[in-house]
Amino acid sequence: MLRIDRRLLQNVDWALLAIAFGLVVMSTVTLASLHVGRAGGSVVVRQVLWFAVGLTVMVLLASLDYRRLVRAAPALYLLGLVGLAAVFVLGRTVSGARRWIVLGPMSIQPSELFKICFVLIVVWAITSRWAQPVGKLTIALILPIVAVPAVLIIKQPDLGTALLLIPVLTILLVGAGLRLKVLGGLALAALSAMPLAWLALKDYQRERILVFLDPFRDPLGSAYNVIQAKIAIGSGQLLGKGVAGATQSRLAFLPERHTDFIFAVFAEMWGFVGCLILLLCYVLLLLRGFDIAATAREPVGRLVALGATALFAVQVLINVGMVTGLLPVVGIPLPLMSYGGSSMVASFMTLGLLLSVRMRQFQ
């Protein structure tokens, strides 16, 4: 299984890996400057350990043929659902949400890992023979597949991850050739369902949306994150305050500063120029991903690469969008930057999928 073809090794996308490693280095430096955690560098050490785990998983995934993975998608999907369901039984509650399963010294966030299963199962469904040609029927087929995990994830509650699934799904459908007219109808239907969704939201989630519309609604309450993040980012100005001067981050005014809001920390330290470099890295990474999708010879490969890239793209856009106050606050980490083992492993699994497609583009 692990017998690696010479041709495969020739096609490893080193540029993609270089950018990803660059982001991990930036993440580590940022985390190290924050002194979060009990024993100073414990967060950094953990992050590096998770990086190692992620790297291993990535190599493992890259060496597997993605087509075999897609074939195994239903099984992986069911496994993912079991993981999501297990949260309700074994889950640990952190700040009001049951998202984690504790396994010894580490805790795993199944919804993070499920994202990979999600991409695979959607690709599996779209490319299955019942779904051809891609149209309304395909959507009807996919909807229940999406709905079950979406409900489970929303119940945790983890609205962010659930919301993430919709644009990824959309991009995959468009990539598979769904006509825009059908998509438009779908969007209309979703829009009309919005009031219903409002009713289904938890109080704190509604509050976040209201706060997004009016940040000074409750400056010390739910809008605190948004305001403090804006202050952190804005006060970085053009060139940033450097590590020592980043008072917003260092003095812990910024909540979730090592996880979801790490972009604000980075922005405070390195300013607009730093942000530009960071975002450029992401754009390059994504363009590389889209290139892999475009150069794939067959639909499964193209969709797997597209789905993986979409996963990255949507996470980055939503995270940076919410931290800069363009979008409501939903708990989505910044891939490769935010501290978090599950997120790190999931990101490297995504990279593994991309590599797997790239390495086999001429087969």
Place this chain on the structure above:
Amino acid sequence: MVIATLVTLAFLVLIGQLWYLQVLEGGRFLDASDKNRIRVRPIAAPRGILFDRHGTPLVDNRPAFTLSLIPRELPRDVEARDAVLGRVASLLHIPFQELVDAVTRVQPDSLLPVRVRRGLTLADVAQVEEWRLELPGVIAEVEPQRVYPTSRFAAHLLGYVREANDEQLKQGRYRRGDMVGQSGLERLLDEHLRGQDGGERIEVDAMGRPVRRVQQTEPHAGAQVITTVDRGIQEAAERAMEGHAGAVVVMDPRSGDVLAMVSTPAFEIDRFTGTIERDAWLRVVQDPNFPLLNRTIQSQYAPGSVFKILVAAAGLQEGTLTPLDRTHCTGEFHLGASTFKDWKEGGHGTVNLHEAIVQSCNVFFYEAGLRIGGAAIVRYASAFGFGQPTAIHLPGEKNGLLPRPQLGRGRQGRAYPAGETVNMSIGQGTVLVTPMQVARFMAAIANGGVLWRPRLVQRVERPDHGVVWSDEGQVNGHVELSPVVWAFLRQSLWSVVNDGGTGAAARIPGLDIAGKTGTAQMIAKSKAEKGQDHAWFAAFAPAKAPEVVVVVIAERGGKGGQVAAPIARKILNAIFFEKIAAVEIAG
């Protein structure tokens, strides 16, 4: 390709937002981040010290612990906050509601400490420190606090210091928790004594924990006040008044300087500084002896026989009375249907003016008063400053009272009815005076007619600005009497003490004391109140070149000569013969 373009466009939007936040609005957010991390913590300025005329402190400061709550750092959740406050309440025995009230009065995100209890003991502070981790937002600060030589020392003169009350806060000059002089000199000179609070700019983390000090403004201590009081005399006078309700004023007749000002019973000045419980406060306010009243300027008494000095002066100067006039005193005086009695059963026999003053014969003065006339007596009383405030620089001074002329209504065409004049002649009836007025009057007798405004404060000094306020003393009246009259009065008053008069109990061998006793009759409403007259003794010494005036009134003390004169003697003895050592303030 479409998707890749859309994603890239989305990134451009993000970059646009970053450009707006960081480049266009960056300065504003930089200010906001500074405001976030910088806390201003006020440092209370020590109140100025009040000194006596020799430079001995009358009051001092010492560091004391104050328990404060910082609303912003208390748990935001009400239940968790109440748990913290509850723990504070049980640790320090403070009513829980008091703490809740203190916090709810201010903005919940306020960073200014709210003081809830002053004068914590070391044990209290140890408790708070021990539980520090469980008590976020609770701090024990060190602040200067007033310390007094003794609990009641010069209470009315100094006045108490207390947190600004709601009314004072409304004036806008004070912040909540500021210590403000509420009575006496502390109130009068509060502006100078307060000083200027300093402040610290501290960088704190999001939990409000101080990280480092960015800047510090030193507090400027309040100004030093040099009073006219002599601490030794003040203490001697307080000692002499122990067990009596009443007042003592000691004045320098050469300058109007108040050397001592005692009002008894006094309140415990230091208890008012800290937190005072409601019942303790009510006990003081509702005390039938009115401990808060400054009797030297706020109580009005009939002057009794002390007033005879004035009647004599009026008669002698007007020529309606001469030293040769004699009256036969049988102990009773009849005016129409009324009978006026002498204090001495059976009378004094035949007395002249000198003897009448020395023996304090009422009957002589009844007759003399009628000859002099009510109008003349009131005119002289007015000239000697009765019926008007002394203009001493203390709030709440009473005017005293003189009979008002009955215009056109007098039966014999007189402005004052004969009965009123008779009563007035021995200082009874509608004549009311404050001890301070009597002191000023006696000073005028002693110095030849100069009416000084009683002076309490010499100057206010700031270490960096020098003298910021001073009182050079002020003459606010002059009574012209013939030198013969002055000499006669002084001679008679000397005899009161030294020549078998009513003031013999004040006599000190080796010191020429001149004085006059007085007994202000209370209108007895019941048998029990009989004999409960106010005892006066007003004196100056040495008689030939007076340096001090001592006025004593002992409420319900009985006869002036028996009660007030010995008190005055103790004080005079202390002034002239006991080495008054300036004692260091304890504490």
